[in-house]
Amino acid sequence: MRGNQAKSDTGARVDLRDDAGKTVVEAHGDWTIDTISRVDTAIRNVETSVEPDMIVVDLTQLGRVDTSGAYMLGRVTRRCGVPDGDFHYLGRHPTARRLIEEVRRRSQVCPPDPPRGFGFVEALERIGSGLEAAFAETIETIAFFGQTITTGLRTLVRPSSFRLTSTIWAMEEVGVNALPIVAVLSFFIGAVVAYMGANLLAEFGFAIFSVELIGISVLREFAVLITAILLAGRSDSAFTASIGAMKMQQEIDAMKVLGLNPFEVLVLPRVVACVLMAPLLTFAAMITGIFGGMLVAWTAQDISPAVFIARLHSELDWSHFWVGMSKAPVFGLVVAIVGCRQGMKVAGDVESLGRRVTASVVQSIFIVIVVEAMFAMMYLELGI
Known part of the structure; x- marks a missing residue:
């Protein structure tokens, strides 16, 4: 007791x-x-x-x-x-x-955050803060792009510094491993466009013009746009996550101590891989998209594959193909630059990594859509 x-x-x-x-x-x-x-x-x-x-x-x-x-x-x-x-x-x-x-x-005692208002002035403040952040993000992205270009030009002068093994690995990750999902998705996009043509054009007796509808839409827009969006969602997030994990573990700092340039080791191989593989993925997306549209035209509109291919060859100009292919390297460059930059901006915690991966995908898709609109206006003015 x-x-x-x-x-x-x-x-x-x-x-x-x-x-x-x-x-x-x-x-x-x-x-x-x-x-x-x-x-x-x-x-x-x-x-x-x-x-x-x-x-x-x-x-x-x-x-x-x-x-x-x-x-x-x-x-x-x-x-x-x-x-x-x-x-x-x-x-x-x-x-x-x-x-x-x-x-x-x-220990530090932090005062409570002041209450945030929701009036007109506060709304203007939030809009201004967002615009300022977007402007700063744009400037930093352009600076990162310039540094990447400088590194590439320096590598052209000294080809021995180019990381061929890393580039081939990145090409496999970006291109070969992404080919199935790009092909399948483009196949269904072509099928959807063909169904739209079957329902719309058949009402006016112009079902045969669905061939031009499928060919022009897939070759000029859908194939390259689907490829870029899939690259942004798949490869861009992988770039940010892998580089960000190395940043968290201080491996990039170790590279600098060893005298290695992180842009040569990490950024340039991924940029080259995206620029080279984006046209190949776009070409595969074009083939599968037209194939999907051809199958739907055959089953829903009774347009045989022979008639479909013959009309596609006779009525469509090669300029539609080259318009789509010309966009692919630009989109690949955008995706690689945004993904690598966001990976380099990761801080030392997992929360920062998650934010940067999300920002990488969102920014790359946004820039791809904006660049696509600029291409459309440019080719319209050029009459191509």
């Missing part, structure tokens, strides 16, 4: 008394993470109701103390201009004061 009573007395307890106009906080027992919850209310009352200059902490009866207990004791004098002054303490303890000072130095 005595042993149980002695054991219960070791828990944290606080007594308050007045001494010459000052409030003395007497700490009793062990102030550890297991026992300090019982004194939290009393400490809060002292912290909010007593001037910090008039508080004295009595350490005479204090037992064991850990960082949580030291934080609790230090809270009562935190608001004072001299929180660690000798006039705040009575008695001696082997570790308490040193631990309280250390915990205070390593």
Whole structure:
């Protein structure tokens, strides 16, 4: 019975008394993470109701103390201009004061965020902040592109510095491994366009013109656009994740210490791979898209494959093919630049990696759509 009573007395307890106009906080027992919850209310009352200059902490009866207990004791004098002054303490303890000072130095009390309004001025502030961030992002992306071009030109002068093995590996990841999903998706896009032509043109007796509809839409727009979007969602995220993981593990810093240029080792091979493989993927998407449209035209409109291919060859100009192919390297360059840049911007935590992967996919798809619109307007003005 005595042993149980002695054991219960070791828990944290606080007594308050007045001494010459000052409030003395007497700490009793062990102030550890297991026992300090019982004194939290009393400490809060002292912290909010007593001037910090008039508080004295009595350490005479204090037992064991850990960082949580030291934080609790230090809270009562935190608001004072001299929180660690000798006039705040009575008695001696082997570790308490040193631990309280250390915990205070390593902890920072942040004020609550001011309430955010939702008025007209606040809306303008958020819009302005977003535009400023978008402008800064654009400038940084252009600077990253310029540095990549500079690295590429330097590699042309010194071909021995080009990473051929890394480039071939990236070409396999970007091109060969992405070929099935690009082909399947483009096949169904061509089929959907053919179904649209079957339903719309057949009403006017112009079902045969669905051949031109399928050919022009797939060759000029859909094949290269689907390829670019899939590259942005598949390869771009992989670029950001792999480079970002190396950034988190300080492997890129180790490259710099060894005298290696991260742009030569990591960025340039991926850029070259995307620029080279994007036209090949686009060509495969064109073939499968036209094939899907041809099957639907055969089954839904009774246009035989021979008639389909003959009309495609006689009615469509080669310019439609070259318009689509001319966009592919540009889209591949955009995807690679955005993905590598976002990977290089990853900080040292997983949350930053997730944000950068998301930003990489969103930015690359956005830029691809914008560049596609610019190409459309340019070719319209040129009459191509």
